Amino acid sequence: MCTDCGCGERPADAHDHDHRPDHGSRVDPDGTVPIRRRILQHNDDLAARLRAEFARRGVYVVNVVSSPGSGKTELLQRTMAELGSDVRVAAVTGDLATENDADRLAAAGAPVRQILTGTMCHLEADMVADAIADWDLAEIDVLFIENVGNMVCPSGFDLGEDLRVMLVSTTEGEDKPLKYPTLTLTADVAVISKIDLAEPVECDVDLLASNLDEVRPGIEVIRTSAKRGDGIDRWIELILARVDAKAAAPVG
Amino acid sequence: MHELTVAIQIRQGLEIELSTEDGVLVADAVRVQIGALSGIVPEALQFAWPHAVCDSAALGSARLDIDWIDVQLHCAPCVEVYTLAEFRSLRCPHCRSPDVEIVAGDELDIASVDVSERPRGPA
Numbered sequence: 314m315c316t317d318c319g320c321g322e323r324p325a326d327a328h329d330h331d332h333r334p335d336h337g338s339r340v341d342p343d344g345t346v347p348i349r350r351r352i353l354q355h356n357d358d359l360a361a362r363l364r365a366e367f368a369r370r371g372v373y374v375v376n377v378v379s380s381p382g383s384g385k386t387e388l389l390q391r392t393m394a395e396l397g398s399d400v401r402v403a404a405v406t407g408d409l410a411t412e413n414d415a416d417r418l419a420a421a422g423a424p425v426r427q428i429l430t431g432t433m434c435h436l437e438a439d440m441v442a443d444a445i446a447d448w449d450l451a452e453i454d455v456l457f458i459e460n461v462g463n464m465v466c467p468s469g470f471d472l473g474e475d476l477r478v479m480l481v482s483t484t485e486g487e488d489k490p491l492k493y494p495t496l497t498l499t500a501d502v503a504v505i506s507k508i509d510l511a512e513p514v515e516c517d518v519d520l521l522a523s524n525l526d527e528v529r530p531g532i533e534v535i536r537t538s539a540k541r542g543d544g545i546d547r548w549i550e551l552i553l554a555r556v557d558a559k560a561a562a563p564v565g
Numbered sequence: 566m567h568e569l570t571v572a573i574q575i576r577q578g579l580e581i582e583l584s585t586e587d588g589v590l591v592a593d594a595v596r597v598q599i600g601a602l603s604g605i606v607p608e609a610l611q612f613a614w615p616h617a618v619c620d621s622a623a624l625g626s627a628r629l630d631i632d633w634i635d636v637q638l639h640c641a642p643c644v645e646v647y648t649l650a651e652f653r654s655l656r657c658p659h660c661r662s663p664d665v666e667i668v669a670g671d672e673l674d675i676a677s678v679d680v681s682e683r684p685r686g687p688a
C-alpha cells in the first residue's frame with residue numbers, strides 16, 4: 314500500500330498522486346482533511362521521471378543557474394566548443410524573450426533549443442521535457458540547461474539534472490552568495506565567472522570564494538574567465554569526470 | 566517571485582486531493598507549511614492566492630493559512646538543534662562546525678484543509 318496517500322495502487326510510497334483518489338479524502342470529525350503532499354509534487358514527480366530517462370539513455374545533465382548577465386551563455390558557448398570534440402553535447406536555454414542565446418549556443422553546431430518562458434522567472438521540468446521531446450537522447454552525452462537568469466526562483470525547481478551549477482561573476486560583488494543563500498545551498502558546484510574583470514571592478518575573488526564556502530562549506534569553487542580561458546580546463550575536467558562516474562554507475 | 570506558480574500548484578494538487586467519487590469537497594481553509602529556505606515570501610503568496618483559486622469550485626472561497634517554519638540545524642559535535650532567525654550559513658551558529666544537518670526550514674508542503682460542506686458537483 315502507498316504510505317503517502319493510503320491507496321492500494323502500487324507498493325512503492327513514491328508514486329505519482331495525479332490520480333483521482335478512489336479511497337476518497339479522509340475528513341476528520343472536526344472537518345479537517347489531513348493532506349500529505351508537497352506543493353511542487355507535480356514538478357518533483359516529472360523531474361524524477363526525467364532523471365530516470367536521462368540515466369537510462371546515458372545523458373549527463375547540467376543545470377546552470379545565475380543572475381542575468383553573469384555569463385551563463387558565454388561559459389556554455391566555450392564549454393560546448395571545448396567538450397564537443399570528446400562528447401556529444403546539446404543545450405536548452407530559457408529566457409523570457411528572444412532566441413539570442415540559442416543562436417549563440419548553436420554556433421558550434423550542437424543541437425540547441427530555446428525555451429521562451431514569457432513571464433516565467435524559472436524553468437520547470439515540464440518545459441524541459443517539452444523542449445527535448447523530439448530529440449533522440451541516445452545521441453546526446455551531456456545536456457546543458459541554461460536556466461532563466463534569476464537567483465531566487467530556479468532553486469526550488471528540480472529539472473532532473475545531475476549537477477546544479479551556480480554561476481556568480483566578479484562584477485556582482487563578493488557578498489552575492491550571502492545575499493542568496495538558498496540558491497547557494499542547492500548548488501553542487503560554484504563557478505566564479507569573469508575573473509578577467511576582477512581587477513577593474515575591484516572584486517576580491519578570494520573573499521567571493523570564501524563567502525561561497527561560508528554558506529555551503531566544502532563546495533567546489535572554480536574560478537573562470539570564458540573569454541580568456543582561465544579555469545576552463547578544470548571545469549571541463551570536472552564535467553568529464555562526472556560524466557564518466559555516471560556512465561560507470563549502475564542504472565536504476 | 567514565483568509565488569503565483571506556487572499558489573497554482575497548491576490549487577492543482579488540492580483539486581486532485583479533494584475530488585471524490587461524489588464530486589468535490591469544498592474547502593474553507595487551506596494550511597500550508599513554508600520553510601524559510603523555500604525562497605517564498607508569505608505576503609506575496611497571500612497576494613497571489615485569491616487570483617489562483619478565484620474560479621475553483623473546491624477552493625474559490627478558501628482562506629490560506631501559512632505556517633512559517635524557521636530553519637533548524639542539528640549540529641553533530643554540539644549534539645544540539647539550533648533555530649536560526651535567519652539562515653546565513655550551513656555551519657553551526659555555536660561552534661561553526663560544517664557537520665550540521667537541516668532538520669527544518671525547507672518545507673513547501675500542503676498540511677491540511679478544513680472543509681464544511683460534503684461533496685458537491687464536479688471539480
